[in-house]
Amino acid sequence: MPHSSDLQALAGLLQIPQRVVVLTGAGVSHESGIPTFRGSGGLWRHYRPEDLATPQAFAREPELVWEWYHWRRTLIAQARPNPAHHALVALEARSPDFTLLTQNVDGLHALAGSRRLIEIHGSIWEVRCTVCQAVTVERRLDLPPLPRCPSCGGLLRPNVVWFGEALDAERLVAASEAAQHAQVMLVVGTSAVVQPAASFALWAKRAGACLAEFNLEPTPLTRHCDFAFHGQAGELLPAFLASLASRL
Ligand code: BV8
Numbered sequence: 001m002p003h004s005s006d007l008q009a010l011a012g013l014l015q016i017p018q019r020v021v022v023l024t025g026a027g028v029s030h031e032s033g034i035p036t037f038r039g040s041g042g043l044w045r046h047y048r049p050e051d052l053a054t055p056q057a058f059a060r061e062p063e064l065v066w067e068w069y070h071w072r073r074t075l076i077a078q079a080r081p082n083p084a085h086h087a088l089v090a091l092e093a094r095s096p097d098f099t100l101l102t103q104n105v106d107g108l109h110a111l112a113g114s115r116r117l118i119e120i121h122g123s124i125w126e127v128r129c130t131v132c133q134a135v136t137v138e139r140r141l142d143l144p145p146l147p148r149c150p151s152c153g154g155l156l157r158p159n160v161v162w163f164g165e166a167l168d169a170e171r172l173v174a175a176s177e178a179a180q181h182a183q184v185m186l187v188v189g190t191s192a193v194v195q196p197a198a199s200f201a202l203w204a205k206r207a208g209a210c211l212a213e214f215n216l217e218p219t220p221l222t223r224h225c226d227f228a229f230h231g232q233a234g235e236l237l238p239a240f241l242a243s244l245a246s247r248l
């Protein structure tokens, strides 16, 4: 479908309060210095996320998978929210009915101040015991190569959703509910290949939402969008908020 790249027109839509849902991916953290999963300069050595972010990889080589997460945790610990994260906090502040769905596990949306936030793939700052299932926040960067549960000695894993694993049922229901009731849905910095996250945008569209993509490059979602803005989220989103403010 032909889509508009008229930021003013999209801003016009939000003059009356709407149910706004935003779906973000790794692209929104890219300008904070965190590599994306599939873009150029991809995530780590010659591995694909689908090779490492799986229960099978963890069962086979827990040291390698933890080495990847130790590397990412150290990188993310030095990262700060960028203008894209801050623009989404400002959008939440002016939207009475707002939900931010993120595929990112880096915690930067929460750090920026987003509150109506669902981290659908979990958090790199939480660990879960593979034996007693205890979940704890763990921010230390000097963990042993294979961290152990303090209460039962079981092997700890990052408390994130790996490929082949189901999303947390509560979060999945909340996310799909929000998507299906959205009147405007923004999709920011995602290649829209990972499921079921990418489908949230299609469910919103099918339920009548206006769909707007903010991404560096076209994605499989672009053709379903009413608006598509191609560029850096850290520039596009503040410009979008500025056009909203100029209409007050
Ligand atoms: C499940 C957490 C079933 C770990 C991640 C159809 C239906 C259901 C499932 C499937 C299906 N088809 C395939 C599947 C299986 C699989 C899947 O989706 N595979 C893909 C590869 C095809 N899905 C699953 O396994 C999911 N589970 O379905 O379970 C089930 C049900 C019941 C019982 C048992 C099982 C679980 C998927 C979750 C996987 N976990 N992460 C971790 O992070 O360590 S996914 C991983 O990819 C990250 O979370 C990441 O966020 C996510 C998506 O990637 P993106 O965020 O989009 O990042 P990417 O690099 O790809 O793209 C960045 C984009 O930003 C690019 O377009 C780039 O151009 C743009 N960009 C870059 N810089 C900027 C920018 N844009 C703007 N500004 C910039 N500056």
Ligand code: ZN
Pocket (backbone or CB within 6 Å): 129, 130, 131, 132, 133, 134, 149, 150, 151, 152, 153, 154
């Ligand atoms: Zn335990």
